[in-house]
Amino acid sequence: MSIVLKLWSLYVRGTNRWPVIATIVPFIPVVALWSIAANSGMFPRAFFPAPADVARTFVALTYKGILPDYLQDSLIRLLTGATIGVVLGIPLGLLIGSSKWAHRVCWPVLLFFQAIGDIAWLPILLIWFGFGLTTMTFVIVYTVLFPIVLNTVLGVESVHRDLARAAQSLGASRMRVLWEVTLPGALPNIITGLRNGLGYGWRALIAVEIIVGTSGIGFMMFDARRAGSTVEIILGMIVLGTLWYIVDAWILAPIERATGRRWGLVTS
Amino acid sequence: MKTLSLRNLQKTYFDPYAGSQVTAVHDVSLDVEQGEFVSVVGPSGCGKTTILNMVAGFIPYSGGEILLDGAAVKGPGPDRGVVFQSFALFPWKTVLENVGFGPKMRGVPKADRDRIAREYLELAGLSHAADRYPNELSGGMQQRVGVVRALANNPAVLLMDEPFASVDAQTRMTLQEELTRIWQERKPTVIFITHDVAEAVFLANRVVVLSKGRVLDQIKVDLPRPRVWDHLMQDETFKRLSAQVLQMVRSA
Amino acid sequence: MIASGQRTGSKTPGSGWVWRTMNSLAGAAVFVAPLLALVAIWAIVVPLFEVNPRIFPSVASVADAAADSIRDGSLIRHIGASLLRVGLGTLIGVVTAVPLGIAMGVSPAVSSFLTPLFRFFSVLAGIAWIPIATLWFGYGFGAIVFVIFNAVFFVVAYNTLLGVSTIPMTIRNAAASLGARRWALLTEVLLPGALPNIVTGVRTGLGFAWRGLIAAEMIATNVGLGYMLFVARDFYRTEVIVLGMIVIGLLWLLIDRLLLVPLERATIERWGLVRRT
Numbered sequence: 029m030s031i032v033l034k035l036w037s038l039y040v041r042g043t044n045r046w047p048v049i050a051t052i053v054p055f056i057p058v059v060a061l062w063s064i065a066a067n068s069g070m071f072p073r074a075f076f077p078a079p080a081d082v083a084r085t086f087v088a089l090t091y092k093g094i095l096p097d098y099l100q101d102s103l104i105r106l107l108t109g110a111t112i113g114v115v116l117g118i119p120l121g122l123l124i125g126s127s128k129w130a131h132r133v134c135w136p137v138l139l140f141f142q143a144i145g146d147i148a149w150l151p152i153l154l155i156w157f158g159f160g161l162t163t164m165t166f167v168i169v170y171t172v173l174f175p176i177v178l179n180t181v182l183g184v185e186s187v188h189r190d191l192a193r194a195a196q197s198l199g200a201s202r203m204r205v206l207w208e209v210t211l212p213g214a215l216p217n218i219i220t221g222l223r224n225g226l227g228y229g230w231r232a233l234i235a236v237e238i239i240v241g242t243s244g245i246g247f248m249m250f251d252a253r254r255a256g257s258t259v260e261i262i263l264g265m266i267v268l269g270t271l272w273y274i275v276d277a278w279i280l281a282p283i284e285r286a287t288g289r290r291w292g293l294v295t296s
Numbered sequence: 297m298k299t300l301s302l303r304n305l306q307k308t309y310f311d312p313y314a315g316s317q318v319t320a321v322h323d324v325s326l327d328v329e330q331g332e333f334v335s336v337v338g339p340s341g342c343g344k345t346t347i348l349n350m351v352a353g354f355i356p357y358s359g360g361e362i363l364l365d366g367a368a369v370k371g372p373g374p375d376r377g378v379v380f381q382s383f384a385l386f387p388w389k390t391v392l393e394n395v396g397f398g399p400k401m402r403g404v405p406k407a408d409r410d411r412i413a414r415e416y417l418e419l420a421g422l423s424h425a426a427d428r429y430p431n432e433l434s435g436g437m438q439q440r441v442g443v444v445r446a447l448a449n450n451p452a453v454l455l456m457d458e459p460f461a462s463v464d465a466q467t468r469m470t471l472q473e474e475l476t477r478i479w480q481e482r483k484p485t486v487i488f489i490t491h492d493v494a495e496a497v498f499l500a501n502r503v504v505v506l507s508k509g510r511v512l513d514q515i516k517v518d519l520p521r522p523r524v525w526d527h528l529m530q531d532e533t534f535k536r537l538s539a540q541v542l543q544m545v546r547s548a
Numbered sequence: 549m550i551a552s553g554q555r556t557g558s559k560t561p562g563s564g565w566v567w568r569t570m571n572s573l574a575g576a577a578v579f580v581a582p583l584l585a586l587v588a589i590w591a592i593v594v595p596l597f598e599v600n601p602r603i604f605p606s607v608a609s610v611a612d613a614a615a616d617s618i619r620d621g622s623l624i625r626h627i628g629a630s631l632l633r634v635g636l637g638t639l640i641g642v643v644t645a646v647p648l649g650i651a652m653g654v655s656p657a658v659s660s661f662l663t664p665l666f667r668f669f670s671v672l673a674g675i676a677w678i679p680i681a682t683l684w685f686g687y688g689f690g691a692i693v694f695v696i697f698n699a700v701f702f703v704v705a706y707n708t709l710l711g712v713s714t715i716p717m718t719i720r721n722a723a724a725s726l727g728a729r730r731w732a733l734l735t736e737v738l739l740p741g742a743l744p745n746i747v748t749g750v751r752t753g754l755g756f757a758w759r760g761l762i763a764a765e766m767i768a769t770n771v772g773l774g775y776m777l778f779v780a781r782d783f784y785r786t787e788v789i790v791l792g793m794i795v796i797g798l799l800w801l802l803i804d805r806l807l808l809v810p811l812e813r814a815t816i817e818r819w820g821l822v823r824r825t
């Protein structure tokens with residue numbers, strides 16, 4: 029008993045020192061269980077490969093350069109789409125949020141197009157643009173755009189009216205109010221929108237890569253599916269999950285919290 | 297020399313829920329002298345905030361006119377500084393940046409506006425908090441920043457709508473004393489709205505009593521300055537004036 | 549306005565009700581008007597520029613496609629298949645995730661240990677499982693329900709875990725000192741305390757699931773809305789594609805208005821709670 033407690037205390041102190049440990053250690057038992065299950069012969073190996081197989085494939089594919097190439101393709105697509113989405117989405121959100129008329133006209137349209145969802149656009153996009161980069165980028169932009177616009181609008185509306193008034197009575201022009209008050213006031217929401225948008229965005233990217241299929245992690249996974257190679261599918265999932273975990277937990281979420289906290293906009 | 301004058305000011309709201317017009321301000325005329333401190337009191341809903349918002353230019357008026365140094369007021373502008381009950385400090389700017397905001401809007405270079413801001417923070421005894429963010433300050437400190445932020449812009453009139461209503465009683469008294477001190481040093485023209493009759497008399501040269509969207513009466517306050525609570529609390533004139541105003545408000 | 553004469557009248561309960569109904573009708577009209585305007589623009593632009601029907605269909609052809617597919621029952625069949633999959637997957641997901649999330653969240657040590665694990669699987673949830681799901685279950689019903697199930701399961705479990713583990717200890721202690729034992733603590737404190745997070749989880753998970761559904765149906769089945777869209781593409785039948793997109797949009801709006809928004813109203817907004825992260 030006491031040895032368990034000692035280990036636990038070691039773990040707790042360790043995680044305090046290096047928080048990464050808290051992220052990695054919980055996966056050890058999972059991988060161990062997975063390994064035992066795979067090696068027990070309960071399932072056919074082709075269906076359910078062991079961690080070692082996946083690791084071996086990881087090394088092989090990295091060595092051949094396939095994995096890095098595909099990963100790069102996927103990331104560049106996501107980044108391009110997200111950038112366009114942000115560049116379009118924030119001004120649109122500011123406009124809709126600060127004008128009653130723009131709000132009345134655009135809000136229902138926005139909700140409807142958001143409801144259609146990105147992936148349902150694929151068939152018609154394929155007719156319009158064929159199997160190519162335009163189609164992929166369009167889908168990503170579409171996915172990222174809506175959460176950003178909707179959250180920016182919410183953010184703009186959440187800015188206290190007195191703040192804009194204060195700026196105006198201190199001599200700020202309309203544009204200055206937008207820049208100095210509305211935008212920073214909406215920022216925490218905008219980042220939330222970006223975080224949601226990217227979360228939906230990379231899922232859409234996987235779907236598009238599966239369907240459009242020329243390169244990228246999604247393509248790799250589905251290509252492996254056609255060949256019946258579970259190892260590469262699972263490798264793809266692990267790469268995606270790890271990558272996204274890092275981006276979300278170590279970059280996006282802290283930024284989201286930091287902006288809100290320091291300014292006292294979020295009390296949590 | 298009068299600087300601000302309201303002539304037959306009138307305001308009607310449309311209430312979309314009742315589907316009818318509501319007249320919040322019927323007919324208000326008021327002249328404010330340069331360097332005068334005017335308190336406005338009146339029962340809840342008598343139109344105090346509405347009047348102040350019209351003078352600030354936040355809402356349009358339905359009739360009459362508002363003249364500032366002879367020119368009609370239209371929309372908000374830096375010639376009328378506003379201190380809000382909700383403080384309305386920019387949470388994403390430090391105290392220094394908040395106070396320097398007005399000069400920044402005028403295009404004052406960074407070094408100069410920092411100097412101006414520091415000077416005003418000194419006036420409010422807040423030099424040590426210059427680099428903090430508003431949510432790291434107490435309510436009383438936040439409202440001090442609110443006051444000097446408006447002052448740092450050198451407005452022709454300072455408009456204050458129940459600025460001390462959301463701080464505790466102790467702090468409120470300190471803030472009131474500080475405000476009279478600052479007023480004596482700088483002699484800004486002030487319109488100060490409040491529920492608190494004692495506060496109105498303590499601060500003002502003149503108290504205006506409103507009732508149902510009209511001016512009910514006005515009282516001159518000739519108490520000597522500097523005014524401090526320890527002293528005024530016992531003062532017979534102060535007590536008499538306060539009682540008089542209170543009576544008017546309650547009969548309003 | 550004319551309404552000023554009705555000022556006294558509007559105080560009586562009867563006409564207040566009428567006024568409210570009229571207000572909400574007006575609200576609905578204001579909401580629908582921009583969408584109708586969009587349809588009007590569509591109706592004008594397509595014939596005006598003689599848009600190739602293989603690029604974009606006319607309003608009339610979409611209406612025809614709708615009528616046809618309703619008449620031969622195919623639209624209903626596709627909608628039914630899609631809704632059945634989402635419904636089943638979501639149901640299984642929520643029913644299994646909530647108890648698990650609560651059980652794991654009760655002990656601070658266990659929950660802090662497990663949080664990264666569930667976070668990992670919840671960032672992976674949904675579409676990324678399509679390849680392996682189709683390999684394990686074959687193309688068809690099983691694979692799609694599995695994709696939806698895991699989209700909902702991991703996200704809801706993670707949010708439940710988060711919700712329970714961030715209920716302030718003072719509240720738990722207060723309940724305990726008021727005499728709440730295990731079961732009461734669960735039903736009176738832990739479950740309601742985590743509910744806003746659970747609802748958030750359901751919304752996010754369902755969002756992933758819905759997209760996963762459309763994607764999976766394009767890839768791995770022969771019935772359902774995603775399939776309907778994807779087959780129409782093979783024949784350049786843009787009117788069927790656009791019809792499908794409109795149906796998908798309307799269905800999601802209905803799910804949102806009839807299920808998610810009322811849920812959020814009843815928990816998050818009503819209690820003035822904010823979800824904790």
Ligand SMILES: Nc1ncnc2c1ncn2[C@@H]1O[C@H](COP(=O)(O)OP(=O)(O)OP(=O)(O)O)[C@@H](O)[C@H]1O
Binds near residue numbers: 311338342345346
């Ligand atoms: N936006 C509005 N729409 C409709 N009626 C309004 C609006 N704002 C104020 N009113 C009405 O105008 C009247 C005056 O309101 P105002 O806020 O000026 O009162 P006040 O004297 O500041 O009250 P308080 O002391 O409570 O702050 C009230 O009857 C109020 O209901």
Ligand SMILES: [Mg+2]
Binds near residue numbers: 344345346
């Ligand atoms: Mg008021």
